Amino acid sequence: MKKPENAREIIACRTARFFKDGDLVNLGIGMPTLCLDFIPDDIDVWFDSENGVIGLIGAPNEGDPVPTDVVDAGGRPSMMRVGGCCFDSFRSFGYIRGGHVDATVLGAYEVDAEGNLANWMIPGKAAAGMGGAMDLVTGAKTTIVMTTHCDKAGNPKIVQKTELPLTGWHVVDYIVSELAVIHITPEGPVLEEIAPNTTVEEVVAKTGAKLIVPEKVGCML
Amino acid sequence: MSKTPKSKVVTVEQAMEHCYDGMTVMLPGFVNCGVPQTLIEGLMKAGIKDLHVISNNTSVKGKGIGKLVHDNRIKHLTCSHIGNNTETVEKVVAGEINITFVPQGSICEKVRAGGAGIGGILTPTGLHTPMQDGKQVLEWDNEKGEYKFVTDADPVKGKRYILELPLHADVCFVHAYKADKMGNVQYHRTARNFNEIFATAADFVIVEAEHIVEVGSLDPDEIMTPGALVDLVVPAVMEDAE
Numbered sequence: 001m002k003k004p005e006n007a008r009e010i011i012a013c014r015t016a017r018f019f020k021d022g023d024l025v026n027l028g029i030g031m032p033t034l035c036l037d038f039i040p041d042d043i044d045v046w047f048d049s050e051n052g053v054i055g056l057i058g059a060p061n062e063g064d065p066v067p068t069d070v071v072d073a074g075g076r077p078s079m080m081r082v083g084g085c086c087f088d089s090f091r092s093f094g095y096i097r098g099g100h101v102d103a104t105v106l107g108a109y110e111v112d113a114e115g116n117l118a119n120w121m122i123p124g125k126a127a128a129g130m131g132g133a134m135d136l137v138t139g140a141k142t143t144i145v146m147t148t149h150c151d152k153a154g155n156p157k158i159v160q161k162t163e164l165p166l167t168g169w170h171v172v173d174y175i176v177s178e179l180a181v182i183h184i185t186p187e188g189p190v191l192e193e194i195a196p197n198t199t200v201e202e203v204v205a206k207t208g209a210k211l212i213v214p215e216k217v218g219c220m221l
Numbered sequence: 222m223s224k225t226p227k228s229k230v231v232t233v234e235q236a237m238e239h240c241y242d243g244m245t246v247m248l249p250g251f252v253n254c255g256v257p258q259t260l261i262e263g264l265m266k267a268g269i270k271d272l273h274v275i276s277n278n279t280s281v282k283g284k285g286i287g288k289l290v291h292d293n294r295i296k297h298l299t300c301s302h303i304g305n306n307t308e309t310v311e312k313v314v315a316g317e318i319n320i321t322f323v324p325q326g327s328i329c330e331k332v333r334a335g336g337a338g339i340g341g342i343l344t345p346t347g348l349h350t351p352m353q354d355g356k357q358v359l360e361w362d363n364e365k366g367e368y369k370f371v372t373d374a375d376p377v378k379g380k381r382y383i384l385e386l387p388l389h390a391d392v393c394f395v396h397a398y399k400a401d402k403m404g405n406v407q408y409h410r411t412a413r414n415f416n417e418i419f420a421t422a423a424d425f426v427i428v429e430a431e432h433i434v435e436v437g438s439l440d441p442d443e444i445m446t447p448g449a450l451v452d453l454v455v456p457a458v459m460e461d462a463e
Contacts, residue, residue, distance in 0.1 A: 070411050086410045088414065093329050097345070129278075134352065
């Protein structure tokens with residue numbers, strides 16, 4: 001397994017530690033796909049892609065043959081491992097909605113203290129659409145949001161109550177940023193771990209939601 | 222005595238005689254994989270317009286469904302995602318395409334209902350999101366053992382679902398890996414995606430196949446769409462492999 005070298009890789013590396021041996025995991029397009037590089041050596045995880053395949057292992061290496069008709073959730077050609085299988089879209093979403101996917105990992109515009117996720121449209125801006133995200137967060141056993149702690153302007157992306165149109169209501173279990181791991185519980189968001197180069201005070205200051213800070217906060221690496 | 226099954230194989234031009242302006246057409250495919258490109262090219266050449274397209278997305282710019290987008294053939298689009306095609310986003314923003322977003326899994330189930338004679342489906346997907354707007358929501362009452370209609374103003378007392386109505390089309394195009402001459406179909410890998418379910422929910426189903434084989438050469442257990450659902454078969458012209 002490779003070592004994380006930047007903020008995005010730190011987020012991916014920590015997120016991958018949530019997976020258990022034998023889990024079926026759906027990685028959203030973008031930053032979540034970085035998790036493929038950080039699966040701990042002692043566990044084996046199967047990756048689901050909502051377009052109808054279990055067993056994707058990432059893009060072909062340069063120069064390797066590109067498989068015909070095998071693409072990931074972003075439409076990019078992808079490799080399949082031995083033992084993988086393909087199925088149609090309605091079964092794929094049956095598996096997703098039916099609770100057969102152990103974890104779904106995706107990004108956020110905003111995520112709030114109640115576990116509400118907004119990641120598909122911002123009013124007044126062109127919307128790309130939700131694709132499979134609403135089904136994934138509704139059906140997966142665990143929903144993990146991977147996000148930078150703040151947006152490019154420095155505003156918190158983790159807020160007390162988001163006003164954006166939702167992707168899912170009360171769906172997020174964990175938020176992993178470059179600064180912290182936050183567990184959404186019925187009592188509120190709990191600051192479980194922080195990065196080695198930050199402090200609880202800094203994380204609290206950069207978070208728009210009121211965090212529950214336990215006596216002992218772990219280290220995320 | 223067994224008769225020889227009738228061949229449904231025609232040219233793309235002959236298939237287009239069953240397509241018309243203003244029709245609702247299901248176009249399967251995921252981004253650019255498993256898209257019925259040959260039949261879409263047929264629509265382009267036949268000049269058919271004012272389409273209501275039901276799809277998952279709109280391929281990529283200038284390819285597949287993207288050709289219909291580029292040439293303003295689509296009036297209304299029902300889909301889950303347009304982010305892979307910047308031109309679609311521009312035309313939606315400009316008001317040139319009227320769009321209805323439906324979550325990807327709900328498209329599948331709405332079409333399944335449309336193809337299976339079911340009056341609607343109950344899904345938790347989209348609760349408390351804009352997908353709930355204008356739709357009926359039901360809540361399970363565990364004591365009474367029945368559903369009741371609720372609104373957001375009612376306190377949540379049980380598991381809720383959105384009532385999603387069936388989707389049906391006039392015509393469906395299908396991209397097959399193999400089809401026999403009577404329209405029994407096999408799909409390949411993730412090119413299967415929406416093809417199988419969409420083929421169940423249209424009045425007229427046209428299959429394009431990369432390989433057209435003799436009736437009897439496909440194993441009956443490995444046929445994914447029965448020929449009984451298929452009206453016509455045309456040879457697929459593969460522009461780009463993906």
